[in-house]
Amino acid sequence: MAVPSEFDVAGPATVDPPLGPVDPAEGPGSATRTESAERAVLRLARPYLGRLVGAGLLAAATEFAGLALMATATWLLMSAAGRPPLDRLTVAIVAVRALAISRGVFRYTERLAGHDAVLRMITDVRARVFATLAARRAAPARSGDSLSRLVSDVEAVQDLLLRVLVPASAAALVSLLAVAGAALISLPAAAVLAVGLLVAGLALPTLATALTRRSAAELAPLRGALAADAVDLTHGAADLAAFGATESALRAATGRAGRLARLERRLAAAGFAVDAVGTLVAGLTAGAVVLVALSAGVPGVLVGVLAVGTLSAVEIALALVGAARQRTQLGAGLTRVAVLLDETVPAAPAGPAPDARRAAGPEPLPGAELPPPAAPTGPAVGGGHDVHLDEVTVRYRAGAPPALDRVSLDLRGGRRIAVVGPSGAGKSTLAAVLTGAVRPAGGRATVGGRDVTTYSADELPRLIGGLLAEAYVFHATVRENLLLGRPGADDEELATATAAAGLLDWVRAQPAGWDTVVGEEGGQLSGGQRQRLALARALLAAPPVLLLDEPTEGLDPTAADAVLASALAATPAGHSVLLISHRLTGLAGLDEVVVLDAGRVAQRGRHAELLATPGWYRDQWLLQEAAERGYLALSP
């Protein structure tokens, strides 16, 4: 959602808000990009080409049966007016019935064949797209908007085949057959029909594309922005009210809604205009065909057949206008899918993630079942897991001060190290380097002797992970949230991890126990319970190198001490722990405490040594002690 300052910029009449970064699929050059995206998508359709061609031929047969039905029925009616002997009409009567029935049968089989081919293909596309996304460890956070767009983007592939290519090729084929049929009656009339079909099937679709391309490109981001507004206005209602920004937020959203409505009206008006021109073209072509046929001396009944056949044929060709419109709207989605399909997933991110902390955590799929973890994690991982940072430097933006500045760390198997420091010191960045979410600009980070960047997306989480900053709690049951950590865990293992995180009593007190649903984003839990649940999940996963980023955040001092102690005790012997913390209590038993300040190591040593040395650690410890003593004195 836009920040409050943005809400204040304008009222509904003048609002023209920025919509975030321009989608690469939109804007200048989008036509070329759409074409190459279509080619990329069609390459995937190759294995299903036979089925798709079959569906196209059946679609053409359907349209042709309709056209032949109209022409034959016209011939029958006009001939019957002359009261000929019935046997002269028998063939036509049977043909009308046969065409009417076969049209339905063709349509049905065409839908079956087309959907069968496309649904098979779309399964491949989905699998490839999701595999690419799952492997993108350093991808920017996927918002609800981009996820829902992703789903509709994959559907764009389906629409390209079923709503554009199949009907368009059927319309083109039937147009050719119609001209050939008319030529059997009168060559000049067939020529006029060909011109009418070219206007309806080529000129009008081009016009429709030109009229709608710009608006269609603006539509998708606007709809996305409105969807994001809806989520933010509901989820962020309390914060907006607290900052007095409700009015301005509503104004901004209303402005966007108005802009979307104007765009849709403009698109609809352009669509109606093109449709009206299409009807006019059909009428004019039929009129011209009649005049030319009459002047060529074609008999009256056949002139009628030509007139009705022309109206039907032009109507079929006008389907190309609809196909062109669809194609315009699908362009952006197809381009995004093609980018994902073409992407060669790098073994490691190419640079710091735009938001490393979010990238490190799983994203919610609203309303969906919990996704399986990238790889089963668990305690039984062989091989070395010593972690070394050697003069690691991370810079999020060129020219900005480094978030980590030549930081070295030695976390050998079984050691427990705490990284502490003021806000913004670089603690979470250090964790992000180890999870591969951020690639160092200098120095080297190794796990088990191998550079972190050489691990595949599957391998690294088996070695290193745990509770990362802003851990996400899914709209699912307590059990399902925990099983993300270790999919095969039994109730006893769940209970051990949950007890270590201090949540077991709460779970047992719930009527539904492990099957208690925690609500969207864990909304039915308190902040502390959410944190304990996320910690229990990390303890259950128990990777050989356990990262705990602020495991006791949101807990009161007494609970924080107890949870930290039990979490450390629950970590299997031989596993290493990297604890990131603001609180300095409970660190006495750790092998080393590293104090970061502005990305640099300011102090390092054991808790007792640091307490004995003047510096940030001692000052901060004294401050926290005093504050917590005051808190405890005040608490009942």
Ligand SMILES: Nc1ncnc2c1ncn2[C@@H]1O[C@H](COP(=O)(O)OP(=O)(O)OP(=O)(O)O)[C@@H](O)[C@H]1O
């Ligand atoms: N995705 C990002 N893009 C740009 N800068 C970032 C990003 N993430 C962190 N930074 C910057 O890097 C520096 C270190 O941030 P980091 O989150 O690692 O600090 P931290 O010690 O974990 O802070 P806190 O205790 O408040 O979580 C900060 O100056 C921060 O503004």
